[in-house]
Amino acid sequence: MSRIIRFHELGGPEVLKIEQVDVPPPGPGEIAVEIKAFGLNRAESMFRSGPYVETPDFPARLGYEGAGVVTALGAGVNDFVPGDAVSVIPPLSITRWGSYGEVANFPAAVAVKHPSSLTWVEASGIWMQYVTAYGALIEIAKLARGDVVIITAASSSVGLAAIQTARAVGAMPIATTRTSAKKSALLDAGAAHVIVTQEEDLARRVGEITKGAGARIAFDPVAGPMLLQLAGAMAPNGIVIEYGALSREPTPLPLFPVLAKNLTLHGYQYKEVVRDQAQLDRAKRFVLDGLASGVLKPIIDRVFAFDQIVEAHHYLESNQQFGKIVVTV
Incomplete structure (x- = not known):
């Protein structure tokens, strides 16, 4: 027993x-x-x-x-x-x-x-944090050097893994957090910028950071009204990856931003990686190499x-x- x-x-x-x-x-x-x-x-x-x-x-x-x-x-x-x-x-x-x-x-x-x-x-x-971040950012969004990615709920384990993953490939991670309490820690953890959503307008700040270009990728476990805010911060032909439903509020489809910017909304679970042996092998290698080098910790x-x-x-x-x-x- x-x-x-x-x-x-x-x-x-x-x-x-x-x-x-x-x-x-x-x-x-x-x-x-x-x-x-x-x-x-x-x-x-x-x-x-x-x-x-x-x-x-x-x-x-x-x-x-x-x-x-x-x-x-x-x-x-x-x-x-x-x-x-x-x-x-x-x-x-x-x-x-x-x-x-x-x-x-x-x-x-x-x-x-x-x-x-x-x-x-x-x-x-x-493994949950790094496989989740890897599958969304690397396999689906094809995150690459110079890309801008918005990471919401960034102080979670998956959010921090996403920051490290973005840094590993030379992308710019913009972290969001509700209050300023975790802002300094997020910067120390590798976020290039931190947006405090209770104090700042997300789309406006992303526009300032990117000189009006917007972010190509958003990685979000919250949904609810956050989806509308993210849509406003995206670049044309951007992709929003939803991997959770932490918000207790309804999630409206931001139809006009999606149409105007030709955005892709991708629902995602880590299982997309685990089901595909080739993807899983690539994820293992990425994570193990990152742990060995210290890029992922x-x-x-x-x-x-x-x-x-x-x-x-x-x-x-x-x-x-x-x-x-x-x-x-």
């Missing part, structure tokens, strides 16, 4: 329970991992509370990513041996696999032998103990964090 975090109904962080569960051995193509740490993602709080792109099958596990030691192999797995230190790229389904626990099974295809220079805490929270905001999972989820939803929240096991 292993301690596993599960929930039996939709709700707030209090629905998360630590339970003794008999975890089955890994199936064909899977590995069993003794979890040392796992990163938290806002998508997990949405899965726990609803609505989300997947529906829980109760009692439900959750958790997209983690790091630990391989303890057993399923049939057909040849690339790992027990004792390997691995970190996990989020698999395609949170309802089938979940990292919140002492032990978890994962498809071997999404496990990576992470660099020995990373701690368990760092390794547990790299995970920013850890706060670490919680396993027994503090409810407190950790409350903190996740507080929007206070700057970077990744990690839970150690």
Whole structure:
């Protein structure tokens, strides 16, 4: 029996329970991992509370990513041996696999032998953020040197990964944040400019920064009224990539800016990368090379103990964090 975090109904962080569960051995193509740490993602709080792109099958596990030691192999797995230190790229389904626990099974295809220079805490929270940023910015938007990209909710782990990804290819990241509290930290993290949306007009500031040209790319997990603001800040033939729905307000289609500027609106999930083996291989190489060179470096905001999972989820939803929240096991 292993301690596993599960929930039996939709709700707030209090629905998360630590339970003794008999975890089955890994199936064909899977590995069993003794979890040392796992990163938290806002998508997990949405899965726990609803609505989300997947529906829980109760009692439900959750958790997209983690790091630990391989303890057993399923049939057909040849690339790992027990004792390997691995970190996990989020698999395609949170309802089938979940990292919140002492032990978890994962498809071997999404496990990576992470660099020995990373701690368990760092390794547990790299793949969701960097694969999400890489797939959107590099694979879809073809971000290149000299491009201007607007990154909203920039103090999140994915937002910070997007800033680093833009810097890695020589692009200009413009970060947005609601208040000025995180402005200095965002500049220190590599943002070329920071726009405080409660104090500044987004389109006007982007126009000033780009001398009227606008941004070719916007990378946004907020939606709601933010989409209209982004449309006003875009260059002709620009692309807005929506990868979340953090706003509780309706998301109107900014039809006239879309028509006038010939904008592309692209809904996006990290799964676009994971489903495509060639893209996934390129993502792995980009991230591993970036970690090795130091161009990519995970920013850890706060670490919680396993027994503090409810407190950790409350903190996740507080929007206070700057970077990744990690839970150690």
